[in-house]
Amino acid sequence: MKITLKQKKLKGNRLSLYLEFYKGSIINSEGKKTHHREWETLKLYILENPKTKAEKDSNRETLELANQILLLKQADVIKGEYDIKDNRKSKMSFLAYYQLLKQERFSSKGNYGNWDAAQKHLEKYCSPATTFNNIDENFVKGFKKFLDSEAKTKSGLGLSQNSKHSYFNKIRACLNEAFQNGYLKYNVLKGIKGFEQAESQREYLTYSEVQALSNAKCKYEILKKAFLVSVLTGLRWSDIDKMIWSEVRDEDLGSRINFRQKKTDGLEYLYISKQARDLLGDRRNEHERVFVGLKYGAHFNAEILRWCMRAGITKHITFHSARHSNAVLLLENGADIYTVSKRLGHKELRTTEIYAKIIDSKMKEASNLIPELDLNF
Structure with a gap:
């Protein structure tokens, strides 16, 4: 060839x-x-x-x-x-090899975007002339230190803990594959730990707050319906936005949505409640979008905040908060964590375990174990 x-x-x-x-x-x-x-x-x-x-x-x-x-x-x-055995491999450009692996992930937009973002920092750290002959443990440790202390965001700020975690993992994945394919003579990652991933706060709504939202006025009815559908199903904005009627199946035992997750590309079969199905409205052409007129942008995001204020909610709520709310409400009402994980389309159970910490009933009980003090000031 x-x-x-x-x-x-x-x-x-x-x-x-x-x-x-x-x-x-x-x-x-x-x-x-x-x-x-x-x-x-x-x-x-x-x-x-x-x-x-x-x-x-x-x-x-x-x-x-x-x-x-x-x-x-x-x-x-x-x-x-x-x-x-091709001895030229060790003389190959490291950045060229990274670029090749990045392009292989082009069909997965989220993953490709993370690889691309990591590459921008990698290009600032190492020369285009860097080959696999130049890469050793000191190179890897140096890049880790660069991410931790020198790399900046577009606004000139240091990287967040999760960005460091994500970017360093992309380089690790590249070097692992290079070692397996014979570009590196030994595993330069051995003994080098990555960044710990920081836990991010997941803002969510309680049942009473969701009820208040459902009673409050929202300027855009389509936005209100889509948000409440997300609360009831756990669907992401991206999957709600692209949903078409052929994905909505009305069956003898209820309704479900058969769709491919935009973020993970995984095929999902999600049963939904009657109330969620009613919010979708009357069936139309199979190739039409379910939520016609739904738009992503600052205007709709601002309306979510105004809608929350009308409902008396002061939390910083975004559309994605609806998905968090679904997870918390399911766990609070008796769903097991494995089922919740499957419904949310999580690949790893530990992703779902974050929600379990939010509703830890034993922790709530412990907060009231100490008898009340007789306070005098």
């Missing part, structure tokens, strides 16, 4: 870079030769006619990165087809 770097002309003086995999040719019964080719876009672009020095430098750096990715692919083919 032959792999070559190609360019495709786009609008606006741009060229898209891609790889062509030539897998040979066959001659059919009529004597006609057919070539077998496959293509893979690199999501890298250059200018067709660069004019300024900055544009020429950008083209040069992008082409260098594309050629590094080409070498990586060629090295994998050599190893896979001939089982030959």
Whole structure:
């Protein structure tokens, strides 16, 4: 198989870079030769006619990165087809390898976004000339220290604990895969711990607060219905927003929503209550959105806060708080944590255990164990 770097002309003086995999040719019964080719876009672009020095430098750096990715692919083919140890691997650009792994996650927008954000900090820490020969324990420890003390957000602030946790884990995943695929001679991560993940406060509504919201006026009826559906089902904004009628199944034993989670891409079968189904309204065309007119943005977010104020709620409530409220209400009313975890579509039970801490009944009981004091001031 032959792999070559190609360019495709786009609008606006741009060229898209891609790889062509030539897998040979066959001659059919009529004597006609057919070539077998496959293509893979690199999501890298250059200018067709660069004019300024900055544009020429950008083209040069992008082409260098594309050629590094080409070498990586060629090295994998050599190893896979001939089982030959390729000594070029240790001379490969680390950033090019990271870019390749990032592109493999392009279909998962959330994960891809995290890999991309981590890459921006990685590019500030290490040189484009850094190869796997340059990577050892000190490199990894240095990057961890960089995230902890030097890396900044767009607004110039230090990274949050969870951002450090997320970005460092992306680099760990990259280095682990590199070690497994023979780019590193030994595991440079051995003995190096990652950042602890910080617990974030999950704002939620009590049953009485949800009742108050249902009685209060909301400027947008579609927003009110969608929010209450989230409270009753635990669905995320992204899944409510994209929901179409073909996903809503009205069956003999009740209604359920069969959908693919936008965040995790997992297929879910979620039974919903009659009240939640009623809030969805009358069935329309199978390919129509259920919540027509629902929009995400500062305007709707501000209306949620105003709606809460009308209901006498002073908590900082967002649309996602409805999902938190669903988890807390289910646990408070007797649902077991495994069922709640399945309904929320969590991949790990420990994610759901955070809600269990919120409603810990034993902790509530303990708060009243000490007899009342006879206070005098």
